[in-house]
Amino acid sequence: MLACLPATCFLATILLKILHVIQRYYPYIGGAELTFQEIAERLARDGHAITVYTTDAWDLERFWRGDKRAVELVSETYNDVFIERFEIEYLPFSRLTFPLIKRGMSLLAQLPFHTTPLLFSLARFTPYVPSLDAALDTTSEHFDLVHTANISLDSAVYAAYRLARRKKIPFVLTPFLHLGEDDDAHVRRFYTMPHQLEMLKRADAVIVMTEREGNALRERGIAREKIHRIGAGIEPHALLGGDATRFRKEFQIDAPIVAYIGTAAFDKGTTHLVQAMEKIWESRDVTLVLAGSQMSAFEKFFAAQPDAVKRRVRQLGFISAETKRDLLAACDVLAMPSRTDSFGIVYLEAWLYDKPVIGARAGGVPEVIDDQQNGFLVKFGDVDALAARIAQLLDNPALAKKLGEQGHKKVLDAMTWEQQYVQVRALYDKLIREASNVKRNNF
Numbered sequence: 394m395l396a397c398l399p400a401t402c403f404l405a406t407i408l409l410k411i412l413h414v415i416q417r418y419y420p421y422i423g424g425a426e427l428t429f430q431e432i433a434e435r436l437a438r439d440g441h442a443i444t445v446y447t448t449d450a451w452d453l454e455r456f457w458r459g460d461k462r463a464v465e466l467v468s469e470t471y472n473d474v475f476i477e478r479f480e481i482e483y484l485p486f487s488r489l490t491f492p493l494i495k496r497g498m499s500l501l502a503q504l505p506f507h508t509t510p511l512l513f514s515l516a517r518f519t520p521y522v523p524s525l526d527a528a529l530d531t532t533s534e535h536f537d538l539v540h541t542a543n544i545s546l547d548s549a550v551y552a553a554y555r556l557a558r559r560k561k562i563p564f565v566l567t568p569f570l571h572l573g574e575d576d577d578a579h580v581r582r583f584y585t586m587p588h589q590l591e592m593l594k595r596a597d598a599v600i601v602m603t604e605r606e607g608n609a610l611r612e613r614g615i616a617r618e619k620i621h622r623i624g625a626g627i628e629p630h631a632l633l634g635g636d637a638t639r640f641r642k643e644f645q646i647d648a649p650i651v652a653y654i655g656t657a658a659f660d661k662g663t664t665h666l667v668q669a670m671e672k673i674w675e676s677r678d679v680t681l682v683l684a685g686s687q688m689s690a691f692e693k694f695f696a697a698q699p700d701a702v703k704r705r706v707r708q709l710g711f712i713s714a715e716t717k718r719d720l721l722a723a724c725d726v727l728a729m730p731s732r733t734d735s736f737g738i739v740y741l742e743a744w745l746y747d748k749p750v751i752g753a754r755a756g757g758v759p760e761v762i763d764d765q766q767n768g769f770l771v772k773f774g775d776v777d778a779l780a781a782r783i784a785q786l787l788d789n790p791a792l793a794k795k796l797g798e799q800g801h802k803k804v805l806d807a808m809t810w811e812q813q814y815v816q817v818r819a820l821y822d823k824l825i826r827e828a829s830n831v832k833r834n835n836f
Contacts, residue, residue: 410442414541414553418447424738425569428625435814437473445476452686456520457491459483479525502586512588516547529556537825544568544589554592563824566596569735570606574755597824602736603757626813627741635722648678652724654739657687662730669780684709721746726786732773737761741808744800749786749793767800
């Protein structure tokens with residue numbers, strides 16, 4: 394792990410121009426988006442020029458469905474970071490063709506012959522943002538480094554790679570690899586296709602969230618020296634200040650609260666959480682609060698639930714930062730039993746409020762949650778185990794308090810952005826120094 398450089402380091406003394414390419418960005422709030430926003434804004438506060446290229450997507454399904462929510466297609470500067478948005482375009486019948494292309498790519502990836510060039514060609518459509526491609530392929534603007542993310546949404550990553558090679562600047566990739574469960578390749582096959590691994594191999598540096606993610610990449614041929622485990626973090630001062638009483642009054646909740654914060658989807662465990670709560674409701678008065686956008690499949694699932702279930706659930710949709718803080722202060726348990734998280738910033742946010750958390754034994758989550766020390770891990774999809782752990786925490790406030798406090802300590806000890814950012818900054822510095830030396834020697 395890279396050590397923090399002194400105040401006189403290269404990055405701190407020379408104005409740099411950094412380009413971030415990420416599929417969604419502020420005002421959307423998600424794990425990947427928060428990570429890049431935090432890095433970009435801290436770099437800007439250090440005096441560097443930061444540009445973010447992103448799309449107009451708000452909902453995840455916006456990448457393949459034009460009827461889903463979008464961000465206004467305007468360029469803006471927010472917290473000294475310049476944001477350039479590019480419009481997603483759609484192939485005919487895109488809600489069908491996009492998933493078919495992704496599935497076809499996963500099948501091509503398993504064939505015993507060389508399909509990488511074809512996969513790269515198809516990657517331009519996942520999602521299809523030709524204006525972003527054109528901007529990155531033709532811009533004359535100088536950047537010192539490009540950092541991109543989300544390997545499963547291939548087109549933006551590939552375009553960022555092409556820019557880096559054309560400009561001969563460092564290419565940094567944070568894949569946010571979703572590894573899923575050890576005994577089920579359903580999730581990870583969409584993150585470890587040959588063309589995706591090829592971009593990771595060609596990167597000058599790969600930032601991973603967990604040791605498991607790094608090991609998975611090393612096993613697939615990514616050079617050890619390119620992999621940097623840095624992880625995500627939180628900014629305590631920005632998250633504290635929630636008001637539990639205000640939340641309960643606003644949403645008229647007197648019962649204990651089990652909270653879920655994130656996109657509601659099957660792979661995120663939201664369906665299983667509702668099913669687990671049905672078991673809880675047989676003997677307890679508890680309110681389930683779902684905060685965040687919802688995938689269409691989950692909307693259909695919930696719409697089919699009986700009124701007795703719906704009455705006990707508050708669906709808040711996307712919430713403001715203030716409401717999120719209030720929910721964290723008000724909840725008794727935070728549960729997100731997902732198999733598609735490379736880290737899970739929301740667990741850290743709950744710990745900051747001394748709340749116990751429940752996650753799935755999948756992806757990077759087991760390296761974030763220490764089972765039975767600061768929360769619980771359950772097998773993804775095990776509704777009975779999930780219900781039992783929720784009940785245990787609701788019935789044993791002393792245990793819940795202990796786990797939450799242990800999580801709080803872990804966050805402050807090793808998971809704040811003050812600690813994580815210096816590692817990213819040092820990595821950028823190292824790569825830019827090396828690139829500068831190569832250019833000087835070649836000249």
